[in-house]
Amino acid sequence: MVRIILANPRGFCAGVNMAIETLDQALHLFGAPVYVYHEIVHNKHVVERFRAKGAIFVDSLGEVPAGATVVFSAHGVSPEIRRAAADRDLRVIDATCPLVTKVHTEAVRFARQGRTILLIGHEGHDEITGTMGEAPERMRLVQSVDEAATLGLDDEDHLAFLTQTTLSVDDANQIIERLRDRFPAVAAPPSEDICYATQNRQEAVRQLAREADVVLVLGSQNSSNSRRLAEIAGEMGVPAHLIDCASEIEPGWLAGVERVAITAGASAPEELVAECVAYLEARYGASVEDRRTRTEDMHFQLPVELRRALAARQHPAEPPVAPEPV
Numbered sequence: 001m002v003r004i005i006l007a008n009p010r011g012f013c014a015g016v017n018m019a020i021e022t023l024d025q026a027l028h029l030f031g032a033p034v035y036v037y038h039e040i041v042h043n044k045h046v047v048e049r050f051r052a053k054g055a056i057f058v059d060s061l062g063e064v065p066a067g068a069t070v071v072f073s074a075h076g077v078s079p080e081i082r083r084a085a086a087d088r089d090l091r092v093i094d095a096t097c098p099l100v101t102k103v104h105t106e107a108v109r110f111a112r113q114g115r116t117i118l119l120i121g122h123e124g125h126d127e128i129t130g131t132m133g134e135a136p137e138r139m140r141l142v143q144s145v146d147e148a149a150t151l152g153l154d155d156e157d158h159l160a161f162l163t164q165t166t167l168s169v170d171d172a173n174q175i176i177e178r179l180r181d182r183f184p185a186v187a188a189p190p191s192e193d194i195c196y197a198t199q200n201r202q203e204a205v206r207q208l209a210r211e212a213d214v215v216l217v218l219g220s221q222n223s224s225n226s227r228r229l230a231e232i233a234g235e236m237g238v239p240a241h242l243i244d245c246a247s248e249i250e251p252g253w254l255a256g257v258e259r260v261a262i263t264a265g266a267s268a269p270e271e272l273v274a275e276c277v278a279y280l281e282a283r284y285g286a287s288v289e290d291r292r293t294r295t296e297d298m299h300f301q302l303p304v305e306l307r308r309a310l311a312a313r314q315h316p317a318e319p320p321v322a323p324e325p326v
């Protein structure tokens, strides 16, 4: 009989929860359409659900009518985008994850110190585009150990490194090690940039993959942290499949399999996990074991602009008192 081992923690992180609630509340408060700069989180189902509710996802602020409401996604934006939004008089609600904002703040600080910033991450990812925009003239993207080994720099004495929040911890450490070998004085961020959710989900999948014949990761192909989960299991020699939903499961993956580990990236809704479990129970009579490797209690507040708008809705200003008739 097939046994399912469910990774815990899995799925939504505090940043994704906050971003999703932000967009829900913005639609409720201001009505459709609400524009969203980039996908609110990198998940096909989440994006489709919001599209059906009246969210319009754009890749350029030029697509947003002047004065409209725009939500910045969890991945953050560059200062240039903030300025463009102000120039177009848009009502901005910033759903950037605070852990991404932390990396932006570090970038600004290192740039002010006159350092070249070696940003470890994946070219083209929304988060990297936003972070690089904080100090474009000072940034150098480093995507691999090879790049770290061959990087040519004019000034090797004033360097710092930062990382994307959703990298593989092991891959990032190898790159950092190579950078430190070459540039011993390279400054590091005061605390780890790879976020708690990324680390916890990687730790869980690493433990569970040891016991599994196959690993299923719920998440979209453009979700960096989801891809890393499937890669980690694959690197351990366990077949791993990144899927958007249960209908993508191919029966051949489960032929002769006894133990299936299931996890989900930080942007994948729990109902997709439940649907997968239900499918395996119905088709293979699978039993389920929830395996907790860590407890999470992180929570992020809604963006300040939204909190103010909600407070104003709940406690509208007193109407001006009409003058007494004379």
Ligand code: SF4
Residues within 6 Å of the ligand: 013, 014, 015, 016, 074, 097, 098, 099, 100, 165, 166, 195, 196, 197, 198, 225, 266
């Ligand atoms: S994965 Fe990490 S950095 Fe990204 S939204 Fe979640 S908590 Fe924030």
